[in-house]
Amino acid sequence: MKVILVTGGAGFIGANFVHHQFKNTDHKIVNLDKLTYAGNPENLAALNGETRHVFVKGDIGDRALVDTLLAEHQPDMIVNFAAESHVDRSIHGPEDFIQTNVVGTFHLLEATRAFWNGLTEDRKTAFRFLHISTDEVYGSLTADAPAFSETNPYAPNSPYSASKASSDHLVRAYHHTYGLPTLTTNCSNNYGPFQFPEKLIPLLIMNALQGKALPIYGDGQNIRDWLFVQDHCSAIAAVLEKGKVGEVYNVGGNYEKTNLEIVHTVCAILDELVPDSPYRPHNELITYVKDRPGHDRRYAIDPSKIASEIGWQPAETFESGIRKTVTWYLENRAWVDNIANGSYQNWISKNYEAR
Ligand code: NAD
Ligand code: DAU
8 A cells, every 4th residue: 555645635626636546546645734724624524534544734844743744654655735825815915825835845845855865765766746836837928828838937926826936946956956756737727626715716606606796806808727626636646657757747628718708607507507596697796806916817738748748638628627616516505604704704805895
């Protein structure tokens, strides 16, 4: 049985990945998560009582804790999802982003390097450290520019993307300097089950169900390249298995959409799936609000490297993935209601009242 250490596995993508690994492998999964506002034990409730999943509440920046975990569980691979992930929060308060995404990743790399140095040659060679990153490190594209490839220069524009770029550089350096067998994936916008409703798609679904305004920043023409989260998980698994150490793989689904297209799609699905909603047609709730400072205009991923070298392709189209997502939020109202607590409301007031 192999052992995989997943960091940030109580968050949106991390939890989906933990479920993916539980279902598709026989690995023991050690899940280290600080349980910030974004970490939600309910995302892992289906694994309660499963001895193959070991949850540890803690910080990737806690060197003593990570040293102990590595010594105790002897992982064969580490997948680092742990991060502060929301651009708007990084604008209101960048410090946590530097602390976790930069300093935390540094401590995790240092602990990993010390552990890896002590392994036998065979285990050293087979070991993998996979760092989960974002397309936002490449900056913003003009309307007709080619999609981001792995050789695009870094040009991060928000405190969030700058902190992720820093961590990517550290990971790269640990491979080049120390030989640590690292891999990095830079993925486009994810959507799907368990996404915290500060991000566009779950925020729209949640607000629409309550007849609240659907806030669209600026002119709504910003473009993102959307990938269903379970396709991101299959890409990560494929890179772990077949990726070449030291390499970077861009992950995306080739589904570029403007934010206005997203909101109209979500509203149309809700009109259909909730025919007795008092808020139909939901698109009448669309409200243009003050733009995000430094708002990147367009992201797009060129996934040809992961397709040709690893053979990965997404299983969902945007149409099938968004329908599954809306359906999941409709069928998991208890999860949604439990999230809509005081700290979430404080965030909504802070981010939207002055817009
Ligand atoms: P998320 O905010 O939903 O989850 C982050 C998780 O990390 C939470 O469970 C949180 O408790 C945990 N965490 C935060 N600080 C920690 C620390 N110091 N130590 C241990 N755990 C900590 O984020 P997400 O959307 O699931 O993103 C996961 C990763 O994927 C991030 O690294 C993010 O940059 C990257 N990514 C996200 C997207 C996206 O569209 N959401 C796209 C590409 C890449
Ligand atoms: O591209 C990958 C990135 O995607 C990840 O690295 C980040 O962790 C993830 O949060 C996401 O970043 P974005 O800033 O693109 O996602 P967000 O959901 O915040 O916004 C998507 C688009 O929708 C963006 O153009 C801003 C806009 N938006 C967002 C919110 C929350 C609105 O118009 N209104 C809103 O209320």
